[in-house]
Amino acid sequence: RIMHESSAGHRQELLIMIFALVLCYRVASGVPISLCVVVYASRVTVACLILLMREKECSFERLEGSPGFGLVVQASALREALACALTGTAYRGRLPRYKATAERMEETLAVSYRWQVDEVTISPDCVLNMSRFQVEGLARAIKEQQCQYVWLDRLSVPQYECDLKYTLLARMMAVYAAAKATVAFRSLESPGSRYHERVWTCQEYCMAKRLQVVTEETGDTHVV
Numbered sequence: 242r243i244m245h246e247s248s249a250g251h252r253q254e255l256l257i258m259i260f261a262l263v264l265c266y267r268v269a270s271g272v273p274i275s276l277c278v279v280v281y282a283s284r285v286t287v288a289c290l291i292l293l294m295r296e297k298e299c300s301f302e303r304l305e306g307s308p309g310f311g312l313v314v315q316a317s318a319l320r321e322a323l324a325c326a327l328t329g330t331a332y333r334g335r336l337p338r339y340k341a342t343a344e345r346m347e348e349t350l351a352v353s354y355r356w357q358v359d360e361v362t363i364s365p366d367c368v369l370n371m372s373r374f375q376v377e378g379l380a381r382a383i384k385e386q387q388c389q390y391v392w393l394d395r396l397s398v399p400q401y402e403c404d405l406k407y408t409l410l411a412r413m414m415a416v417y418a419a420a421k422a423t424v425a426f427r428s429l430e431s432p433g434s435r436y437h438e439r440v441w442t443c444q445e446y447c448m449a450k451r452l453q454v455v456t457e458e459t460g461d462t463h464v465v
Contacts, residue, residue, distance in 0.1 A: 299340040301399045310341035310416050311397040311409045313349050313390035316383050322363040323380040327373070332364050341392060343419055350388040351420035351449070352379060355428045369395055375426045378455045382424040386453075392416060414448050423449035427456045 299312060315337040325332040339345060357372045371379070383391060399406045417423050 297339070298337050300338070301403075301405060304340065304405060307340075308405055308408050308412075309343075310346055310392065310412060310419060312338040313341040313345055313392050314338050314396050316350065316388050316391050319363075319391050319393075320380050320383040322367070323376050323383075326361050326363045327376060327380065334364075336364055336367055336396070338396065339390065341390075341397060341416075345390055346392070346416070346419035347421055348389040349392050349420045350383060350386045350390070351392045351416055351423040352382075352394075353417075353423060353425040354379075355426070357428070367396070369393075372428065372457075374428065374457045378426050379424070382453065382455075386422050386424070388421055392420060417448040418450070420450065422451040422453065424453045424455065427454060 301312070304311070318334055318336050321334060322332040322336060341349065354371060354375050356370045357375070358370075359372060360368045360370050361373075361376055362368050369376070379391075379393075398409045
């Protein structure tokens with residue numbers, strides 16, 4: 242089951258390519274009717290397989306017993322929702338979330354940020370505790386990194402008390418290690434800040450395959 246969930250997206254892409262090839266195949270006039278039937282039947286079959294093997298959305302309830310790395314959200318949808326929030330318009334779409342398997346994490350942007358007091362509504366049922374600087378930076382990072390998914394604690398880990406929450410929090414190092422890239426937003430800090438002494442900051446620097454740090458006070462971005 243885990244193998245099926247983690248590779249469904251890649252198999253769907255392969256089927257789409259096969260469907261495109263079959264669709265582009267033109268049956269010349271004068272060929273046997275049987276060949277025409279085979280070609281058109283192949284088109285219908287592949288189209289049906291694409292529908293059947295499309296990625297299945299997931300929820301925290303379905304992670305019980307097999308948590309993986311939590312959930313990941315579809316990057317393109319999240320970026321669109323963030324863009325709407327920045328312009329003050331309502332996002333009418335959805336934010337599909339999937340099980341964060343090891344294979345999906347290879348196409349995932351992990352996000353690290355300091356929780357803010359202010360909150361921003363990005364969809365009717367989703368609120369992020371991020372500043373405008375963080376929202377703008379995340380939208381930009383999704384575009385630059387070109388990942389298919391985003392791992393963001395507010396969306397990827399249950400925000401209510403449960404065993405799953407603490408299981409996933411204990412896997413934070415593995416999240417950064419498994420993700421394709423990690424972006425960390427360093428918000429304005431008070432004098433004497435111990436930013437670089439925090440455990441999660443150390444995890445990012447030590448475990449991330451590719452770490453992009455964006456600093457609010459200067460706007461600087463550097464890759465580790």
